Amino acid sequence: MRVMVDLARCQSYGQCVFAAPEIFEISGREVLEYDSAPSDEWRLHLERARAACPVQAITIGPAAGPGKDDGQPSTVRPAADSMGVLR
């Protein structure tokens, strides 16, 4: 699965961390980090996170095409200026 979070929308409400702690993490107190290619076993958790996001910033995409999905989780770290405030 592919996950994308619109970090321009994200306000670090942290609801995704409750719904899918395997995928989302708020490190320290403010910065969202997430696994953009989580295992399919977390599909339901990911859907819970997408539904729960108060600003609907999470998009779930299909797995990347052949040769692209190497199975290695990649962690996206937002730039400092897109940090939100922990609610």
Place this chain on the structure above:
Amino acid sequence: MSKSTGVDSRPVSVSDVSTPRAELFARVLDPASRANPYPIYAALRSEPVSRQSDGTWVVSGFDEIAALLHDPRISSDLRNAGQPAGGQSLIMQDPPNHDRLRAAVMGRFTPEVVESLRQGVHDLVAGLLDAAGPGTRLDLVEEIAYPLPVSVICKLLGIPPQDEARFHGWADTLARTLDLDPTMSREEQDAIDHAFTELHHYLENLVADRAEHRGDDLVSGLLTGGDHGEPLRGEELLITVRLLLIAGHETTVNLITNGMLTLLRHPDILERFRHEPDLVVPMVEELVRYEPSVQFRYRAALADIEIAGTTIPRGSVVVLLLAAGSRDPGHFTDPDRFVPDRLPNEHFGFGGGIHYCIGAPLARMEAQIVLPELVRRLVNPRLTMDPPPYRPTAALRGPRHLWVEVDGVRP
């Protein structure tokens, strides 16, 4: 009587246009409007920031509510609008005090803590439905929707199960304090004062006991403090625990009850849900958009605020009519329709901004567990009274009873 179509054809006794716009919010508070306040909200929304004859400003448009939820000129401390001091819990406070108290709670109300309650919720739901088993007529409020969240919040706070019943009356009574209703009777006000005193004494003893004997409950956790939150003590701890207790009582009860009521009014969706239980994930969001437990919150204007072509004067009481914003046709397609898999669904069901509902993850988990089980186990459920009788509180809206007839309860 129960209906057989998914069309919302509840009688609308409130949509007459003869009510002056400046009196509309008084009609929201009127218990006669409780079963269906949405036509009044629609009327209010035609002027998204509307001054009422008592000087209150009602904000009912999505964009205007969103803006004010994030506006530092808006205060949650209603003393800034000439109102008496409320409970002074964190929902009635502004930064920095609010932030400090919230951090103390959030440091202890973690994803791990919520997750640790999951199996207990499953077991409670199974037990409650087993107990309801032999009957063919159920009150879903008294038998399921009320006992579940109350048991969960008591477990979280470390309140012994034998004390749970005592909270029933207190929580019911104290919920009314969320309406600033000038028509509230002397008797009602006395009952509120009495409930406050009794609950206060109970919690004093609880906190004193926990200070001596720390456990793994949330009260002990707040006494100890966490990574990001300092320990809470004395009156602040007491008020915070009281808030969690009351918030944990009423809102989730109403979410579960409104959920079943809405499903029973939409048999086609109920049938789909029976075969597609994971539909509950987006459906819970749609429920808190469509029939939210928290309909509105009061705020105070700290400055003159220009918005939607008008100016809310400093010192005004402001009503953020969240339930009206969540049905704003400017933001939602077909807002008066219940669409269980609506996406995106950016609603105000849990509020927004710095006061966003702390208990939202727990409420979601409880609803996501109990609703599929109710639908799986209740055989041919029918509403016996529609609309059902409602609790008096307008801000915290939900049925007092939800009677259904069933042909049985599956194991």
